[in-house]
Amino acid sequence: MQELPAVLFPHTGLTGARLKNILTLFSPLTVGVPWNMDAPRFPEATLLEESIHVLRPPENMKPGERFDAALNEYRQWIQHHLDRTSLSLHKTGVPPQGEDDPLWEIRREIRRGGVKAPDESAGDAARRHMVLTLARELENHREDADRALCELKRIRPPLEGAVEELGDGPGLFHDLPGFTWAPEAALADPRPVARAWLGLFGREIDPDAFLLTLEGQYFDYLVESWADAAGGAPPGLGFDFPDLGGLSTDDFMEARKQVLTEERFLALKEALDRLAGGKEPDPLIKDALDSFPEGAPSSGRIALKAVHLGPLPDPAVKACSSPPPGEVLGRVVMVIENSG
Numbered sequence: 314m315q316e317l318p319a320v321l322f323p324h325t326g327l328t329g330a331r332l333k334n335i336l337t338l339f340s341p342l343t344v345g346v347p348w349n350m351d352a353p354r355f356p357e358a359t360l361l362e363e364s365i366h367v368l369r370p371p372e373n374m375k376p377g378e379r380f381d382a383a384l385n386e387y388r389q390w391i392q393h394h395l396d397r398t399s400l401s402l403h404k405t406g407v408p409p410q411g412e413d414d415p416l417w418e419i420r421r422e423i424r425r426g427g428v429k430a431p432d433e434s435a436g437d438a439a440r441r442h443m444v445l446t447l448a449r450e451l452e453n454h455r456e457d458a459d460r461a462l463c464e465l466k467r468i469r470p471p472l473e474g475a476v477e478e479l480g481d482g483p484g485l486f487h488d489l490p491g492f493t494w495a496p497e498a499a500l501a502d503p504r505p506v507a508r509a510w511l512g513l514f515g516r517e518i519d520p521d522a523f524l525l526t527l528e529g530q531y532f533d534y535l536v537e538s539w540a541d542a543a544g545g546a547p548p549g550l551g552f553d554f555p556d557l558g559g560l561s562t563d564d565f566m567e568a569r570k571q572v573l574t575e576e577r578f579l580a581l582k583e584a585l586d587r588l589a590g591g592k593e594p595d596p597l598i599k600d601a602l603d604s605f606p607e608g609a610p611s612s613g614r615i616a617l618k619a620v621h622l623g624p625l626p627d628p629a630v631k632a633c634s635s636p637p638p639g640e641v642l643g644r645v646v647m648v649i650e651n652s653g
Contacts, residue, residue: 315578316340317585319647320368322524323510323531325449326353330558331527332361333565334615334649337557337572338581339525340364345514347442348375349384350449361562370513374438383439384446437512444509503530508638515640523585523619524646532618532648535637539622542633548593549620550584552602553652555611564610571609577601588621588645616652621645 319339321327325346327335335342343366346352352367526532540546557568573581580601584594624643630636 319523319525333558376439376442441509441512448506503534511640538637542629542636547620550594551618553614553616554605555609556613556615559612568609591623614652619647
């Protein structure tokens with residue numbers, strides 16, 4: 314594989330299909346993994362696994378011995394209280410009478426001693442591990458739901474062939490959107506997850522490393538906060554490329570050679586290098602990247618967008634109500650998502 318390294322942000326794991334979407338263009342991929350999580354493994358795909366570098370937080374950021382117990386207590390408390398709130402909201406549109414906002418109630422219970430917070434000696438590190446762990450669990454649930462939906466889409470209508478009018482049309486669930494890419498599945502506020510990840514790994518990665526996300530919400534948060542501080546949009550690049558995520562590992566490796574030729578690889582590298590220097594990519598380079606072959610086996614098209622979040626002067630940062638985290642300034646940030 315041609316080497317164009319990237320760092321996954323702020324995800325701490327990913328499925329084989331989504332990994333292939335990344336490795337179509339970028340390799341090796343660095344994945345930040347909190348101390349309480351296992352490193353991602355793809356035993357059926359050794360070639361893919363060899364393209365992943367696992368990054369752990371510094372030793373002094375381990376979350377403490379009580380972390381797992383505290384995490385389980387949070388899960389149980391949230392499940393019990395949020396389930397009751399959600400049921401009432403569905404029925405009446407308002408929370409149960411006399412029940413406070415769940416987040417405020419969690420804080421009150423912690424102060425009373427009803428829910429034990431992580432060891433204070435672990436400080437911010439424990440909270441960051443907690444946020445990333447819960448975010449990863451949410452992503453896992455969405456990915457499981459997406460796989461189940463894909464299986465349902467393969468099921469043909471029960472009366473197909475028996476009723477003439479049904480013909481050979483799409484299946485019953487064909488038009489349902491997926492869960493992993495849908496905007497409505499996004500977090501209400503991406504900042505806690507992004508800042509937790511940067512707090513654990515931001516100082517451990519190369520200052521010039523490309524940050525790559527699979528969720529538009531994180532990309533939009535960084536771009537919008539930078540634009541608010543800078544007073545304008547950052548220089549950017551965007552193009553579509555074939556989705557090879559559904560291929561077997563052997564087929565993927567062969568298709569990748571068709572998609573990422575030496576010429577196209579050099580064009581992508583030059584475009585990103587220009588972005589890293591704060592310059593717009595040459596239009597001819599953009600044209601070369603947009604001309605990916607149509608003949609490669611794929612299940613559609615996906616899109617890459619990239620921007621350079623250049624350094625900001627102190628007055629701009631101080632004047633902005635929600636400036637971007639300092640760890641992302643001077644970096645190229647990218648997102649891979651459905652092209653629509």
